[in-house]
Amino acid sequence: MKSINPKIIYVLILLVVAIPLVRPFGLPMMVMKPTRDFYAVVDKIQPGDTVMMSWDYAAGSDVELGPIANSLLIHLARKDAKIVAVSSIPDGPMFAEASLKVLEGLGKVYGEDFVNLGFFAGGESGIAAWAENFKSVFRADWRKTPVEQIPVLKGIEKAQDFALIVSMNTGPGGYGVPDAWVRQIHVAEKVPLALAVTAIMGPQTQPYLQSGQIQGLLIGLRSAAEYEKLLENPGIATAQMDAQSAAHAVILALIVIGNVTYLLDRKNKNKGASA
Amino acid sequence: MLKRTLPLALTVFVGFLIVFEYFVDIPALHSAGSAITGWMPLIQSFAVVTGTINLIAVHGHSVRTKRQGWYYSLVLFVFLAATVIVGLGQGTTVPAYRFLYDKILIPCSSTMAGMTAFFIASASYRAFRATNTDSALLLISAGLVMLGRVPIGEFVSVKMPDVAQWIMDIPSMAGQRVFLVCAGIGYISLCLRTIVGINRTHLSGNE
Numbered sequence: 001m002k003s004i005n006p007k008i009i010y011v012l013i014l015l016v017v018a019i020p021l022v023r024p025f026g027l028p029m030m031v032m033k034p035t036r037d038f039y040a041v042v043d044k045i046q047p048g049d050t051v052m053m054s055w056d057y058a059a060g061s062d063v064e065l066g067p068i069a070n071s072l073l074i075h076l077a078r079k080d081a082k083i084v085a086v087s088s089i090p091d092g093p094m095f096a097e098a099s100l101k102v103l104e105g106l107g108k109v110y111g112e113d114f115v116n117l118g119f120f121a122g123g124e125s126g127i128a129a130w131a132e133n134f135k136s137v138f139r140a141d142w143r144k145t146p147v148e149q150i151p152v153l154k155g156i157e158k159a160q161d162f163a164l165i166v167s168m169n170t171g172p173g174g175y176g177v178p179d180a181w182v183r184q185i186h187v188a189e190k191v192p193l194a195l196a197v198t199a200i201m202g203p204q205t206q207p208y209l210q211s212g213q214i215q216g217l218l219i220g221l222r223s224a225a226e227y228e229k230l231l232e233n234p235g236i237a238t239a240q241m242d243a244q245s246a247a248h249a250v251i252l253a254l255i256v257i258g259n260v261t262y263l264l265d266r267k268n269k270n271k272g273a274s275a
Numbered sequence: 276m277l278k279r280t281l282p283l284a285l286t287v288f289v290g291f292l293i294v295f296e297y298f299v300d301i302p303a304l305h306s307a308g309s310a311i312t313g314w315m316p317l318i319q320s321f322a323v324v325t326g327t328i329n330l331i332a333v334h335g336h337s338v339r340t341k342r343q344g345w346y347y348s349l350v351l352f353v354f355l356a357a358t359v360i361v362g363l364g365q366g367t368t369v370p371a372y373r374f375l376y377d378k379i380l381i382p383c384s385s386t387m388a389g390m391t392a393f394f395i396a397s398a399s400y401r402a403f404r405a406t407n408t409d410s411a412l413l414l415i416s417a418g419l420v421m422l423g424r425v426p427i428g429e430f431v432s433v434k435m436p437d438v439a440q441w442i443m444d445i446p447s448m449a450g451q452r453v454f455l456v457c458a459g460i461g462y463i464s465l466c467l468r469t470i471v472g473i474n475r476t477h478l479s480g481n482e
Contacts, residue, residue, distance in 0.1 A: 009393070017392070027427060060388030062385065063389075093367075121320040132309050142367070144366070204454070210448060251395065251421070255418065259403075263405075
């Protein structure tokens with residue numbers, strides 16, 4: 001049986017992704033337990049607590065993790081938490097800068113309520129180093145201001161000075177992978193850790209949630225949209241879920257068509273062989 | 276001596292010190308371990324320099340010998356130079372650096388990542404076949420998770436997200452734990468081999 005030309009499949013995917021982005025269907029969506037649990041962890045943060053957020057992703061994962069970062073920042077700002085942004089990959093600080101603009105929009109002041117410390121080298125070794133002695137790794141922020149002159153960092157000497165550490169992580173790449181954060185932050189320092197990962201990283205990160213080694217886990221765009229729903233602040237992730245729904249439906253339809261043609265071909269071959 | 280014995284002796288010394296420092300409560304060991312851990316980000320930062328030198332050597336050779344697609348190497352040199360000049364000269368917070376990032380690097384990287392959706396769709400049609408019972412089971416569970424992770428799944432059945440979550444929480448988790456435990460044992464074994472000097476690939480590329 002003749003197969004579908006790949007170019008037709010490419011055009012089909014382009015259309016089903018583009019149309020819902022321009023005209024969203026507004027499909028209803030329930031909030032799953034892992035997202036509700038993560039929300040509850042952030043909701044326990046007290047005013048004045050300091051939370052570290054690590055932008056451990058590059059451009060390819062921004063579409064999934066960027067909306068999560070924005071939602072977490074809004075939630076933390078509502079809780080009046082102090083936020084310290086870091087990155088274990090060199091691309092991260094630029095994404096942190098973009099996300100932190102959300103805080104400026106909410107009236108938070110750079111240096112007093114939040115700070116971007118930029119990239120720290122060394123991956124897992126880097127995490128271990130600042131977890132024990134924060135200022136041995138971070139001497140100045142992304143804007144070159146010495147850490148001693150930044151009010152939000154007053155009293156921060158080690159990982160245990162943070163009420164919560166969140167890594168938004170793109171996974172393998174030789175830098176601070178999720179496993180490294182679990183080993184150095186939860187196991188070695190006993191500091192509450194939560195992770196936000198891309199959908200492809202979800203299955204291999206989930207065992208850490210079930211074992212209690214991480215306090216919360218957000219997986220991909222779906223979790224981002226669910227978090228926006230919990231915050232009652234629908235954003236880009238909510239809009240993109242319709243596009244993802246349509247793309248998944250088309251891919252499933254293609255798999256069904258592919259298997260039906262495969263089974264029919266096999267049946268015809270068997271018939272031909274027996275005749 | 277300087278090429279093999281000294282680096283090997285350093286590996287053994289530092290490796291044992293870091294391991295003992297974690298398990299044995301001796302303040303002197305802690306401060307030594309802490310100092311060495313603090314050096315690591317600094318040492319690893321030099322990888323950026325060696326990586327850049329390697330990149331220049333490989334792509335420089337490509338341009339000199341006019342290998343197929345050599346002009347891509349030239350594009351790399353132009354943007355490498357632009358990023359280094361702007362970054363070192365004016366800093367990473369100036370509009371010119373942001374332009375290189377926001378208008379060139381991010382759109383290019385996002386396009387590369389976005390293109391995988393087209394290839395996944397095409398490949399799933401051509402290759403994702405129920406040829407036997409195992410692949411049929413994989414196909415059905417993947418289909419259920421794909422449906423359950425998007426709102427259209429709830430449109431099909433309100434139970435769909437719970438079914439997807441169950442697949443992720445029970446059968447998928449069991450498999451992942453096997454991978455994690457095996458990888459962990461392998462990691463410990465590799466670390467021990469390196470610390471005691473059996474694995475010497477970091478010294479010369481040969482064991």
